[in-house]
Amino acid sequence: KKIDIKIITENYITSQSLDFNHMLGGNWNSEKYDIVIGNPPYMKISKDAPEATAMPSICYGVPNMYFIFASMGLFNLKDDGEMVYIIPRSWTSGAYFKRFREYFLSEGKLIHIHLFGSRNKVFDKENVLQETIIVKIKKTKVQPDNVTITSTHTNKDFDQCTTLVAPYNLVVSGKELYVYLVTNEEEVSVLKKLHQWDKTLPDIGLKMKTGLTVDFRNRDILRDDAEEGAIPLFYSQHIKEGVVQFPIQKEHEYVVTEQKGLMQDNHNYLFVKRFTAKEEPRRLQCGVYLSKKFPQYSKISTQNKINFIDGLLTNMSECLVYGLYVLFNSTIYDEYYRILNGSTQVNSTEINAMPVPDINIIQEMGRKIMKSKDMSEKNCNIILEGYCG
Numbered sequence: 493k494k495i496d497i498k499i500i501t502e503n504y505i506t507s508q509s510l511d512f513n514h515m516l517g518g519n520w521n522s523e524k525y526d527i528v529i530g531n532p533p534y535m536k537i538s539k540d541a542p543e544a545t546a547m548p549s550i551c552y553g554v555p556n557m558y559f560i561f562a563s564m565g566l567f568n569l570k571d572d573g574e575m576v577y578i579i580p581r582s583w584t585s586g587a588y589f590k591r592f593r594e595y596f597l598s599e600g601k602l603i604h605i606h607l608f609g610s611r612n613k614v615f616d617k618e619n620v621l622q623e624t625i626i627v628k629i630k631k632t633k634v635q636p637d638n639v640t641i642t643s644t645h646t647n648k649d650f651d652q653c654t655t656l657v658a659p660y661n662l663v664v665s666g667k668e669l670y671v672y673l674v675t676n677e678e679e680v681s682v683l684k685k686l687h688q689w690d691k692t693l694p695d696i697g698l699k700m701k702t703g704l705t706v707d708f709r710n711r712d713i714l715r716d717d718a719e720e721g722a723i724p725l726f727y728s729q730h731i732k733e734g735v736v737q738f739p740i741q742k743e744h745e746y747v748v749t750e751q752k753g754l755m756q757d758n759h760n761y762l763f764v765k766r767f768t769a770k771e772e773p774r775r776l777q778c779g780v781y782l783s784k785k786f787p788q789y790s791k792i793s794t795q796n797k798i799n800f801i802d803g804l805l806t807n808m809s810e811c812l813v814y815g816l817y818v819l820f821n822s823t824i825y826d827e828y829y830r831i832l833n834g835s836t837q838v839n840s841t842e843i844n845a846m847p848v849p850d851i852n853i854i855q856e857m858g859r860k861i862m863k864s865k866d867m868s869e870k871n872c873n874i875i876l877e878g879y880c881g
Contacts (some may be wrong), residue, residue, distance in 0.1 A: 815858030
């Protein structure tokens with residue numbers, strides 16, 4: 493059968509932006525297609541780049557060209573048409589991609605997702621650092637019952653896929669429309685257990701925030717010793733065996749500053765490491781910080797390579813901090829985060845969207861671990877299983 497090929501040399505995005513935005517001068521009856529197949533460019537662009545300003549409804553912060561292409565590809569489909577794209581998995585969560593997800597998952601529905609076991613083996617001869625997935629989208633507003641998720645270890649063994657059929661409303665869920673890339677029934681079980689709770693940290697008056705001080709940009713305020721006027725600067729290295737230890741004879745453990753933006757009240761916190769190595773067994777690594785252990789300070793500071801959970805209105809009680817530790821030191825919460833985010837960075841936006849129990853339940857968990865004095869992951873699991881088993 494003869495195939496007609498037409499190569500269009502115009503800018504794929506800007507040449508159709510009036511059509512996409514239904515603006516004056518656009519073609520409201522632009523040509524649509526049954527099938528769209530794409531391997532878009534993966535590159536960040538400035539928020540005032542022509543492609544970003546051409547599609548403001550899907551762009552937020554620093555946009556990436558790949559999701560702009562994917563949005564236009566979906567726009568180019570006929571109703572009930574299908575699109576297959578190979579794209580990074582980064583769009584499946586996070587604030588930067590929220591507008592894109594809202595468009596992509598309202599105008600279309602995920603039918604099939606393919607995952608690769610190793611980012612290094614997807615493209616044999618290319619240095620692609622992104623963790624890449626293949627998605628098949630149908631242009632429809634009718635939500636399917638299920639989505640098929642397959643996975644392989646390399647790009648050469650598609651005949652050896654593992655296949656999972658998962659409920660659509662479990663894979664695509666939450667107010668943020670996150671996409672949970674589950675690969676087996678055990679991971680499905682993790683989602684089901686935690687999704688029985690409909691609260692988030694902000695819902696119960698708490699919030700995870702990123703550490704305040706970028707140390708290498710504030711070298712002039714760093715101190716090695718506790719001189720007059722100095723306050724502690726906490727790093728991820730201070731998190732040891734579930735608690736925050738200080739000092740540890742590390743350089744630059746103190747700061748001398750009057751900048752309000754670099755100081756926080758000496759309250760109770762749960763500190764969580766923001767970065768971990770790929771090979772480490774846990775992504776969520778946390779430690780309890782109690783203000784009463786450092787009564788000489790009214791203010792402290794945190795390096796921006798840690799996150800901390802804080803009360804939005806009041807200082808958290810000790811049992812609440814310990815209860816949060818039970819959650820974030822448990823195996824199930826670590827597994828949940830790994831399903832949600834494939835990177836080694838713990839993102840506060842995503843943590844703030846994770847389901848948590850009511851605050852009174854978290855406090856009960858805290859009292860149990862305080863009584864046992866056992867901060868191990870195993871004990872956290874035992875306590876948590878009593879509430880979500």
